[in-house]
Amino acid sequence: MSSEGRIPQSDSRRWVDATPRVSGEPLEQLPLDLYIPADALAIWLEQFEGPLDLLLYLIRKHNIDILEIPVARVTEQYLDYLALMKSMAIELAAEYLLMAAWLTEIKSRMLLPPEPRDDDEEEPLDPRAELVERLLEYERTTRAAGLLDEQPRRGRDWFDLSTEPPDRLPAPAVPADLAGLIAAMQGLMREGSVRRAHHVRAEALSIRQRMTEILVALAERPSCELSEVFHVEEGRMGVAVTTVAVLELARTHALDWSQESPFGPVTLFRLAGKTPEPAVEEEMPR
Amino acid sequence: MTEKAPPSDHADTPVSSGSEPPEGLVELVEALLLTVDEPLSLEALSTMVGQETAPELLEAALVRVAKRWQSHRFIELANREVGGRRVWHLVATAAVAPYLKAGDPGRVPKLSRAALETLALIAWRQPITRGEIEAARGVAVNPQILKQLAERGWVRSLGVKDSPGRPEMLGTTREFLGDFGLNSLAELPDFERFAGQDDIDV
């Protein structure tokens, strides 16, 4: 056994299966007659993630080159669908109608002589260019999503195993670090107890900005890992700014932190209630 | 508690006795794979077991562990490449999923297509704003989906963008990488490669 990524695979599910299904049965033909029940059509429409998805489906179904979309034909089909939906009193999301308007506009612009361009480029602007780019982008998105879905996923395709660690695990000895201790006291003296005038250098990274980022991160979730708010690429300066930002936020009771186990990850968490506007000078804290 | 043999058991067997690992070593490797939370490389195993155990012997022990679980219906020794190193871990296969679900029906909700597409955009295009996701998908982003992705620990805010409206920028977490068996975002194939005429019938 040596195959790459040997995490168990799920049965390979087909991702982009745009064949509409009604009650599980594939609907191969476009619904041309009006005997299709309205709710079946509604279910069919629900299969699509929006107008881009529906358009891509039409294009794929008819084996159309996405770069050479016959806009007139595709627009007609698209509008046919919408008309059918409307005749069945199916409420369409605004996005579908917006797409209809856009397609119609592109169609009419295709009929006009190409607009002359300001720059020297030879190719005139194709009215379809933006549509094509958006379709391609959406297609990339669906394929990326398909790839993610096929990726063996923890909790679906494989599960962590664990035995309980022995309870007599010796507590790791904390080394006595006198230099660290002295540095810590020195830092405290500077920050708080003894305040003296000192020279302040300009900061390249804004503490306030960083504080905001941390607050925003904590607005989304009640807590986050301390490691998440550090940006490795900012180097020591970044570490300092982030640390000061975290400390300042803690000082103003905007957040607090906890550490579940000694030496474990530090979790920052939002304090219940309001998140006060951090009161800090734009310079370094004392 | 049953009295277990002392850990030194395998150590007194000659270390270089061909490639047949002593049983104690096999069991130690197995126990380490089960006890340590993350997949283990040969180097990591070697640090734990002791440098005096030859790497070939460790490898042989891994092969033996794999064999021990080969016929097991629900568990196997998996390995993958992490930054040029092979790492090993014992995992349960998808076959246990229905049973786990029976024990905890709320467990592992399925990802909708909309959620997967949103997650894909966040993964490939981060930092990305909600507006950019909406533009790419052509539909409004359902806040429930972002909430779901955040709750699973896959998506987080990267701060706000310094542009009008100060939109929030989204990105993926380390947990996302771990859950999808990725070592880094660099392992995701180039997004641009997903478009093309050739394989339109994906």
Added chain:
Amino acid sequence: MTEKAPPSDHADTPVSSGSEPPEGLVELVEALLLTVDEPLSLEALSTMVGQETAPELLEAALVRVAKRWQSHRFIELANREVGGRRVWHLVATAAVAPYLKAGDPGRVPKLSRAALETLALIAWRQPITRGEIEAARGVAVNPQILKQLAERGWVRSLGVKDSPGRPEMLGTTREFLGDFGLNSLAELPDFERFAGQDDIDV
């Protein structure tokens, strides 16, 4: 990838065939014990495996799982009583502990900044109350930190202060001096003399 038998394997074997559990059931119970984070009761197992499996069969499967691990030097099936219910889990024995320690160089224990600052304040300013530490550091003292420092044997209570709330006064121990290579507290540098002379180089 080895093809694993489907999970339904054990289900078609007759359920009440004496007390000999089918192999598939034994392996399933084993996998569930390893996959679920917490110890499992017979009831929990039964919910997962399915009510149609008789409890006696489940118990027999547990016995078989215990047997499978009996000769293992490092892992065993343990059970204990929790709230009147017996729960089962696979645990690593103490024999693994030294190896786990060796393998975690990343866990080279270090005091967090918060712990260092707290210890520093206790060392320099003893006797000091928790409130005074909080005032000096500007943040609440995490009780974990005090616990950690006490467990390490560096910090002890010096009694309570005769002031409102009767707060506990903290100080360092003789062990603290020994571990930090000090003969007496007087050897700690006197900061009041140097404080504030350097630039803050951020």
